[in-house]
Structure formats: structure tokens, C-alpha cells
Amino acid sequence: METVFITPKIVSQKCRYALRAIFELASRHTAEAVKISDIASSQAISPRFLENILVELKQAGFVASKRGNDGGYILTWPADKLTVGQVIAFIQGTVKYNVVPYGIDSAKNGDYAFxxxxxxxxxxxxxxxxxxxxxxxxxEEAMAAKDYVPNYVI
Amino acid sequence: METVFITPKIVSQKCRYALRAIFELASRHTAEAVKISDIASSQAISPRFLENILVELKQAGFVASKRGNDGGYILTWPADKLTVGQVIAFIQGTVKYNVVPYGIDSAKNGDYAFxxxxxxxxxxxxxxxxxxxxxxxxxEEAMAAKDYVPNYVI
DNA sequence: CATTATTCCTATAGATTTAATAGGATATTA
DNA sequence: TAATATCCTATTAAATCTATAGGAATAATG
Structure with a gap:
């Protein structure tokens, strides 16, 4: 039940919230906009923090929003075309790394191998x-929660 | 030459220094102790920072030290038995994670899948x-730096 | 048109982590 | 005993992360 992870915090809390928010939108197969407060309560996220995150996700184009009384958020991508990698890269950013090519004396001992x-x-x-x-x-979640009924042909 | 990494800082600077220090010891196939200042200069690490790191690596049993005039550090493990994982886990620590088992209703929507x-x-x-x-x-480093000569049987 | 409910934008605070430095103690060798 | 090196503990400076807050903009409703 408890697994030891060798890599602490590979994904930040904020990023995990972002993933959860998009997951929540994806798991509601509705065309209606979902309010921040609804996402926040079902995913146990601070509503005010989630607000900021959703604004960012909107600026990235992953979600769209509607203001006012019936406002909320909807997913703009088809769920089977949007990967967690796209969201993670946007929220956490990426890092450029110099990869030392094979066959060249590297500046420091170990540069190539590392x-x-x-x-x-x-x-x-x-x-x-x-x-x-x-x-x-x-x-996967649906199957795990047992509310998944396979399409048997009788 | 430049690669984009999706995961910023998966390994901390301190940890990378620790790996480099052990690599430096492993790459010198000598029984003599190597001084902090030597490791620091060849790996471009602040000597004072490296000092702390090596004390920790010693406490973990990865290296042994000798004080005084001819002092320095040596590797206590055979290099082919020591993995980077052991060093990383020691320096960065690990995280315990609750893994939700399959087939159980999870507390929050998405707990299982994530x-x-x-x-x-x-x-x-x-x-x-x-x-x-x-x-x-x-x-790998030796091969990349071209000072590796394969054992051809003529 | 006023009210209400919602998202939007910007700023900031508090806590934690990380990277590095520093002083002086301890050990070893010559 | 002098010189050289590791050892231990504390501290600081900067960056990052998490969360909160105030008020502006927008949309629906009666």
C-alpha cells in the first residue's frame, strides 16, 4: 500500500492540482461549464489557489471559461488528444541541457557519461x-472504481 | 546539442555534485586518497560545499577518509556494485506514497489513476x-573521450 | 438597470528548500 | 610542534513553492 519513491517532488503540488483539475473536467462528459468551487471541492484543492491555476491553463489554451452566473470551465481539447506531458511542461516549464556528443573530449571528466x-x-x-x-x-479510474461495465455483445 | 528536459531539477545540484565526486574517485583507479581540493577543481565544485557533501557520503559508507597531510577520500565500494540510485536516494531522500489498490472506490475522483x-x-x-x-x-566516459582502446585480438 | 455570481488579474506574504560559506575542532604526518 | 587535511555545526542569502487577498471585468437574472 505504501510505495517508496526515489524521486521526491518530481511534480509540484501546483502541477498535480492542474492535472487533477483537467482530469475532473475530462471525467465529466458534459458540455456544461464546471465551476471552480465544484472542481475545488471534489478534488480537495484550495479554491483560491485553483483559480490562479485555471487562469493559467486557460491562457495555455487547454481550457475555456465562461463568466457570470452560469460560468465555469470546459475542456477545449479532446481528452484522448491531451497528454499529461503537455500540462506538466506548461506548468513546470522545461530546462535546456547541453548534451555532450559522443567522440569529443569533454570539458570535465564525466561530462559525457552524465x-x-x-x-x-x-x-x-x-x-x-x-x-x-x-x-x-x-x-483507468472508471475501471478501478468498478463503475465500468464492459461492452459485452450478447 | 541542446536537449529540452521536461523535468526541471529532477536531481538537485548538491546531488549532482555528490555523483560527480564519487565518479571522480571511481575514475581514478588508485589506492591513494584523493583530496577534496583535487576533486573540487577537476569537477568545478566549491571546495567548501563539497566538503560537507563528502562528510555525508562518508557517513553513508560510500567513501572512507583519511585525515592529515596525506589525507583525502577513497571509494569503499567496488565501482561496479555502487549505483547512482543508491547515492541519489541517500542525498535527496525518498518519499512515501499511498498507492490506491485496484478495485476499490477511491476517496477522490482520480486517486487510482494518478x-x-x-x-x-x-x-x-x-x-x-x-x-x-x-x-x-x-x-562510458572513457569511450567517449577516445582514450578507450578496445581489446582486439589480432 | 441593479443585483448577484462568477471568472480575471496582480500583488504579496509566509514557509520551505537549496546552495554556499564560515569558524573552529580534530586527526595525521613529518 | 608545525603544517595540512578532514570534521562538525551554524548561519546566511537567494530562490522557489504554496497559498491568500483585493478588487476589476463579465454575464445572467428579475
Whole structure:
């Protein structure tokens, strides 16, 4: 039940909230806008903090908003086309790294070996991020929560 | 030459210094103790900062030290038995995570799907960390720097 | 048109983490 | 005993992260 993670905080709290918010929108297969307060309460996020996050997600084009009485947020992407990697990269940003090419004397002892290690690590993480869509997550959650009924043909 | 990493600071500066210090010890195939100042200059690390790091690495048992005039540090592990994962876990610490088991209604919508995602991510990262030894890194660096001559049998 | 409910924008505060420095104690060798 | 190096503890400066807050803009409703 308890797993030890070798990598603390690979994804920030803010980023996890962003993912949860989009997940929440994706899991409600409705055309109606969902209010911040609804997302906040069902995902246990501070409403005021979530507000800022949603504004950012809107500026990135992941969600659209409607103001006023029946306001709220909707997902602008099809859930099976939006990956967690896109959201994570937007919220946490990316880092540019110099990868030392093979066959060249590197400046410091270890530059090549370590840059290659970090690159392999990055490729592995990116592979997971970019191949996980919100549709995947929603489907997985539905199956786990047992409210998934497979399409048997009788 | 420049690669974009989706995960900023997956390994802290301090941790990278620790890895570099051990790499430096591993790459010098000598029984003599290596001084902090030597490691610091060849790896471009602040000597005073490195000092603290090496004391920690000693307490973890990765290195041993000798004080006084001919003092310095030596590696206590065989380089092909020590992985980067062991060092990273010690320096950065680990995080315990609740993994929601399959088939149970989770407390919040998404708990299962996300905990599974984080677990896959952790497994992937751990796989790389725990299968990369310092001997691997030293060999890779030697090949890249072109001072590696393969053992051709003529 | 006023009211109400909602998102939007900007600023800021508090806490934590990280990176680095510093002083002096301790040990080893010559 | 002098010189050189590691050892231990404390501290600081900067950056980052999390969260809160005030008030502006917008939309629906009666």
C-alpha cells in the first residue's frame, strides 16, 4: 500500500492540482461549464489557489471559461488528444541541457557519461508523460472504481 | 546539442555534485586518497560545499577518509556494485506514497489513476538509477573521450 | 438597470528548500 | 610542534513553492 519513491517532488503540488483539475473536467462528459468551487471541492484543492491555476491553463489554451452566473470551465481539447506531458511542461516549464556528443573530449571528466544518463532519464520520463492522455486516466479510474461495465455483445 | 528536459531539477545540484565526486574517485583507479581540493577543481565544485557533501557520503559508507597531510577520500565500494540510485536516494531522500489498490472506490475522483501514473513513473526512473553503476559511467566516459582502446585480438 | 455570481488579474506574504560559506575542532604526518 | 587535511555545526542569502487577498471585468437574472 505504501510505495517508496526515489524521486521526491518530481511534480509540484501546483502541477498535480492542474492535472487533477483537467482530469475532473475530462471525467465529466458534459458540455456544461464546471465551476471552480465544484472542481475545488471534489478534488480537495484550495479554491483560491485553483483559480490562479485555471487562469493559467486557460491562457495555455487547454481550457475555456465562461463568466457570470452560469460560468465555469470546459475542456477545449479532446481528452484522448491531451497528454499529461503537455500540462506538466506548461506548468513546470522545461530546462535546456547541453548534451555532450559522443567522440569529443569533454570539458570535465564525466561530462559525457552524465549528460547521457540525464538524457536517458529524460527520454524515459517523457515517454510516460507523452503517452498518457486524460482519456486514459479517466478510463483507468472508471475501471478501478468498478463503475465500468464492459461492452459485452450478447 | 541542446536537449529540452521536461523535468526541471529532477536531481538537485548538491546531488549532482555528490555523483560527480564519487565518479571522480571511481575514475581514478588508485589506492591513494584523493583530496577534496583535487576533486573540487577537476569537477568545478566549491571546495567548501563539497566538503560537507563528502562528510555525508562518508557517513553513508560510500567513501572512507583519511585525515592529515596525506589525507583525502577513497571509494569503499567496488565501482561496479555502487549505483547512482543508491547515492541519489541517500542525498535527496525518498518519499512515501499511498498507492490506491485496484478495485476499490477511491476517496477522490482520480486517486487510482494518478497513483498508478506516479508509480509507473517511479518504476521507470528507479529502473535507470538502479541499473547504472559508477563503473558503467567511467567506462562510458572513457569511450567517449577516445582514450578507450578496445581489446582486439589480432 | 441593479443585483448577484462568477471568472480575471496582480500583488504579496509566509514557509520551505537549496546552495554556499564560515569558524573552529580534530586527526595525521613529518 | 608545525603544517595540512578532514570534521562538525551554524548561519546566511537567494530562490522557489504554496497559498491568500483585493478588487476589476463579465454575464445572467428579475
Amino acid at each position: 549528460s547521457h544518463l540525464w538524457q536517458r532519464l529524460n527520454d524515459s520520463i517523457s515517454g510516460i508523460y507523452n503517452n498518457t492522455t486524460f482519456a486514459d486516466l479517466v478510463q | 497513483s498508478h501514473l506516479w508509480q509507473r513513473l517511479n518504476d521507470s526512473i528507479s529502473g535507470i538509477y538502479n541499473n547504472t553503476t559508477f563503473a558503467d559511467l567511467v567506462q
